[in-house]
Amino acid sequence: MKDETKNFVLFAVIAALILFGWPLVQSRFFPTANPPATKMVDGKNKPVANPAADPTADAPAAIRSRQVVLAETPRVAIDTPALKGSINLKGARLDDLVLTRYKETVAKDSPPIRLFSPAGTPDAYFASFGWRDAGLAPPAADTVWTASARVLTPRSPVTLTAANGKGQTFAIEIAVDNDYLFTVKQTVANAGTAPVPVAAYGLVNRIGVSKDPDSWTIHTGPMSVSNGAAHYNPNFTDVDKAPTSFTTTGGWLGFTDKYWLAALVPDQTRAFDGQFRAGANNAYQADFTSAAQLLPPGRQVTQTAKMFAGAKEVKLLDRYTDTGAVVKLDYAIDWGWFRLVEKPIFYYLDWLFRLIGNFGVAIIILTLTIRALVFPIAQRQFASMAAMRALQPKMKAIQERYKDDKQRQQQEIMALYKAEKVNPLAGCLPTLIQIPIFYALYKALMLTIEMRHQPFILWIKDLSAPDPATILNLFGYIPITLPHFLTIGVVPVLLGISMFFQFRLNPQQMDPTQQQVFAILPWVLMFVMAPFAVGLQIYWITTNCVSIAQQKFLYSRHPQLKEAAAK
Structure with missing residues (x-):
């Protein structure tokens, strides 16, 4: 009895450590979910406002309002x-860009996502292309370029031109496709009397770090592909300490957020130097410079680069990669170690969504599909569990008989397994199979923009966010802010209930301490899982329900297993 009490106290301590210490581990290694898209106020589901969606001049980081800055210079739409x-003709900058397919919040009147914003505004973020000033005298940063058209569309590129008054003229032709890929042709014509060195560059400059946290499982910040490999380092902190540079032929570099990417793609046939560096006023820059080439009089040279600026849609990134437009652009999504499992699961889930029109239902069907595939293995698992429980009295007798001889004890137990034709590891296989699948779904819900702001039913407006219907503040009727570990919604409670009934159907544990552990474990896991995405909880609830059905089916087919386990 004393040992049982000691074991139970130890488990209670471990459970407390999980509840209170797990959020710290979570934030570093397994970010739980997107910020809630909705919240409960007086029992009503309301969109969460995004204060950064439309910054004003009163914001701490603001110098001037965006509307004022945009009106100060001539622009091409x-x-x-x-x-x-729009493109800023002063300095030839792409510094005004919104993504019309995506909104800041789930509210109907929510503004679209803004990616680029001019210098001198909150969250300034822009791209620029030009030439290095090393014997060439390119147009200055305040040069106002001349545009060939007033609007840039997929069917009508725009060419910006300028001259330096020393015999060289400069042209930047900008084209864009129907999605997010810009093509930039930089041309220098030398009408002077002497050769000039030409070295094209491109840069992406942003103020401040990503609003999405950088973690062990999800990278945000500087990213590059060089020398045939994707690199998720350095991070912003590393760049603060010292610039990072590399030389490669083929590849790209830029800044990635969870869902958005701004990446420079230099000429893939020429070597270039890439660099990440920090500047004044919390600025960060990714830039490239191509090797200089001497341009003789009467000749011109054109260097072509690309830039991706938009949403990290899985199929779109794969298409750009597969067609050779940008090498390894699909690695902008940090799939991680289980990439070979995660992408097929995402594609199947996305196909189900296109077919059905509801991602929650698609997750349920995905779960049923996976459970159907592992059904024979799961049945063997349940049979093995029951057989193991039936052997508990014999095993206990062996342990008592050879309690002073551990080696003989193990030999006798292994002989018992062999005689009874029981494999103690048979029940582990389905669990091992589920681990990469569960993690793959976690990554898909966390990383892919296709899951963002996808509703399920009733109050669940975003499957990639936690359940907003928190019970302990009476669904928003009590205006209090709950601690992180107490934000328990309806769906996590359903998860705890499903786990409780699943454990109840398992054969009874022989050890009373183990019985107490399994009685408490579902409710501990309920708290642990509460901050995760609702979509992940739906997957687990469906898995539990299917497991319960499978166990009932097994016991109906083989009642002797349940009887043996009960004895």
């Missing part, structure tokens, strides 16, 4: 099916 914005 950008108008595509996926993008709206």
